[in-house]
Amino acid sequence: MNTKTIIPIGPYHPLQEEPELFRLYCEGEIVKDIEWETGYNHRGIEKINESKTFDQVFFVVERVCGICSTSHPFAFANAMEEIAKTEIPDRAKYIRTIIGELERLHSHLLWVGLAGHFLGYNTVFMWAWKYREIVLELFEKITGNRNNYAMFRIGGVRRDIPNSYIPEIKKLLDTLKPKADLLTGAVMDDPVIHARTKNIGILTKEDIRNFGAVGPTARASGVAIDVRKDDPYAAYPLVNWKVITSEGCDVFAKAEVRLLEIYESISIIEQCLAKMELLKEGDIVTMVKNIPEGMGFGRAEAPRGEVFHFVKSDGSNSPVRHKIRAPSYVNVATFKKSCIGQTIADATIILAAVDPCYCCTERMAFAYDYYSGKRIMNGLDLIRISQQKTSDIRMSL
Amino acid sequence: MGTINYDILPEILKLNFNGDIRRIIVQQRKRLVIHIRKEALPEIANYFLDELSYRFIIATGMVCDNGFEIIYHFSDDGNGYVINLLTRLPEDKPEIESLANIINAANWIEREIHELFGIKFINHPNLTKLISDGLWKENEFPYARKKGEKFNPDEL
Numbered sequence: 001m002n003t004k005t006i007i008p009i010g011p012y013h014p015l016q017e018e019p020e021l022f023r024l025y026c027e028g029e030i031v032k033d034i035e036w037e038t039g040y041n042h043r044g045i046e047k048i049n050e051s052k053t054f055d056q057v058f059f060v061v062e063r064v065c066g067i068c069s070t071s072h073p074f075a076f077a078n079a080m081e082e083i084a085k086t087e088i089p090d091r092a093k094y095i096r097t098i099i100g101e102l103e104r105l106h107s108h109l110l111w112v113g114l115a116g117h118f119l120g121y122n123t124v125f126m127w128a129w130k131y132r133e134i135v136l137e138l139f140e141k142i143t144g145n146r147n148n149y150a151m152f153r154i155g156g157v158r159r160d161i162p163n164s165y166i167p168e169i170k171k172l173l174d175t176l177k178p179k180a181d182l183l184t185g186a187v188m189d190d191p192v193i194h195a196r197t198k199n200i201g202i203l204t205k206e207d208i209r210n211f212g213a214v215g216p217t218a219r220a221s222g223v224a225i226d227v228r229k230d231d232p233y234a235a236y237p238l239v240n241w242k243v244i245t246s247e248g249c250d251v252f253a254k255a256e257v258r259l260l261e262i263y264e265s266i267s268i269i270e271q272c273l274a275k276m277e278l279l280k281e282g283d284i285v286t287m288v289k290n291i292p293e294g295m296g297f298g299r300a301e302a303p304r305g306e307v308f309h310f311v312k313s314d315g316s317n318s319p320v321r322h323k324i325r326a327p328s329y330v331n332v333a334t335f336k337k338s339c340i341g342q343t344i345a346d347a348t349i350i351l352a353a354v355d356p357c358y359c360c361t362e363r364m365a366f367a368y369d370y371y372s373g374k375r376i377m378n379g380l381d382l383i384r385i386s387q388q389k390t391s392d393i394r395m396s397l
Numbered sequence: 398m399g400t401i402n403y404d405i406l407p408e409i410l411k412l413n414f415n416g417d418i419r420r421i422i423v424q425q426r427k428r429l430v431i432h433i434r435k436e437a438l439p440e441i442a443n444y445f446l447d448e449l450s451y452r453f454i455i456a457t458g459m460v461c462d463n464g465f466e467i468i469y470h471f472s473d474d475g476n477g478y479v480i481n482l483l484t485r486l487p488e489d490k491p492e493i494e495s496l497a498n499i500i501n502a503a504n505w506i507e508r509e510i511h512e513l514f515g516i517k518f519i520n521h522p523n524l525t526k527l528i529s530d531g532l533w534k535e536n537e538f539p540y541a542r543k544k545g546e547k548f549n550p551d552e553l
Contacts, residue, residue, distance in 0.1 A: 037530055038527060038528060039527070039528040039529055039530050042528045042529070044539070046540075047539065047540060082424075082425050082428065085425070209450075209452070210500060210501045210502070211501050211502050212452055212453045212454070212500070212501075212502030225452070225474045230472075230474045230475070230476075230477045231427065231477030231478075231479075232477070294424065295424050295428075295430065295481075296425075297424075297425075297428050297470065297479045297481070299479070306454070306472075308454050308455055308470065310455075310457050310468070310470065312459065320459075321457065321459045323455065323457040325454060325455035325470075329455070329505065329506075330455075330502055333501065333502070333504070333505060336501075
């Protein structure tokens with residue numbers, strides 16, 4: 001008799017920082033099939049944007065994802081500037097690139113920490129998150145926010161980075177380098193991490209093509225796709241850097257790609273800072289008066305891969321249609337391939353290896369009672385329940 | 398990666414798919430929108446995916462006058478081009494052949510478009526709801542609204 005055991009992971013599970021349900025169909029220790037339920041984070045952002053003006057959309061798309069909160073405005077700005085046929089000032093290009101790369105640094109450090117945590121290697125987790133603070137401090141200094149930086153607008157950026165800040169930014173970046181060495185050394189040399197991640201969760205080039213996977217997930221299988229190189233935007237064609245790839249195809253290769261990208265990002269930021277010093281302060285925006293009718297296809301390389309924004313404009317001040325494709329949407333689907341045939345213990349790190357971000361993958365939340373068809377909750381109901389509960393507690397005291 | 402000369406792409410397409418291509422619009426530099434007949438979608442998509450090794454990015458469903466539009470976005474990673482196949486579907490019978498059997502990346506987005514717009518994808522391996530898990534009313538498609546109808550979250 002062929003009996004399978006179902007192991008559910010989620011929707012609320014300590015392994016995951018966001019809600020998502022995976023069902024592993026196992027025979028003994030081996031995962032034979034996987035199914036998932038999504039939708040716990042769907043917020044209807046695409047539809048909401050149709051009722052916002054183009055300027056407001058920036059603040060909404062920034063909240064598509066908490067971790068890569070610049071890549072969505074980046075792609076949206078690229079799409080809008082395609083429609084408006086606008087060229088942005090060089091200084092704005094450098095500032096955008098610096099913000100984008102700082103975000104990659106903090107996202108990759110966050111992932112290294114989480115990966116360590118999933119493997120039961122909590123020292124890596126503590127280190128990585130501690131050193132990530134340096135990057136967040138930099139963000140706080142430059143933008144005033146640790147996350148959701150609100151730096152982008154159509155035609156440029158909202159705030160300048162004054163030249164007087166540059167020495168201190170460089171100093172902080174210098175303190176990050178030895179920490180990156182430490183982390184890379186710890187991950188690349190550790191026999192336990194090798195044993196847990198090598199030859200685990202293999203994705204071949206053919207799988208990458210079939211699932212349309214992007215970013216470090218694709219680059220770790222030797223597919224050298226990177227929007228920054230392929231379809232250059234902002235200041236990426238103005239600085240020297242290389243696309244990191246690995247032929248390993250396994251979880252270890254994904255870690256390797258991300259760790260080496262940390263060095264590339266630091267190098268890109270340093271080059272941008274050096275070039276910015278030569279430019280006039282304050283020249284950060286090209287004013288755009290009207291958005292003409294048309295379609296824009298904006299792309300940006302987020303820490304997890306290509307973000308794609310499609311915007312259709314009819315000449316008014318808000319989009320007719322705004323489609324957002326986050327990288328996790330295609331990367332998460334690769335589990336169907338990478339988890340099968342692996343043990344349950346390895347499934348956790350394989351799920352984590354693509355750095356899944358469910359906020360990105362889904363974008364609404366409304367609930368209906370399945371039988372009566374009645375809406376169960378809205379914001380006011382929640383407030384009412386919360387107030388009711390507080391008053392009940394007060395009464396019982 | 399595709400090694401195609403984009404100056405002659407319109408001629409190549411017209412030669413291969415005469416009659417199926419309605420219009421080719423160069424939207425911006427490196428961005429092409431190709432209007433095609435919906436019956437020819439699998440054949441043309443296959444040409445881009447298999448012969449030119451393009452990557453499937455995503456598809457976008459849209460409401461337009463008298464029906465729906467679906468735009469399939471493909472990326473030529475070697476050259477940085479985005480090629481978009483635009484198909485129109487009538488309002489009374491929104492049906493189109495699924496691409497999920499050709500490329501796995503189309504699987505989820507077709508389910509999503511089906512759920513949000515009510516468009517049917519013929520021969521899709523698993524055309525169930527992706528986002529709401531059946532918690533929305535049947536035959537209620539939140540994105541399938543006419544132009545000018547404003548979105549009101551309380552109404553849903």
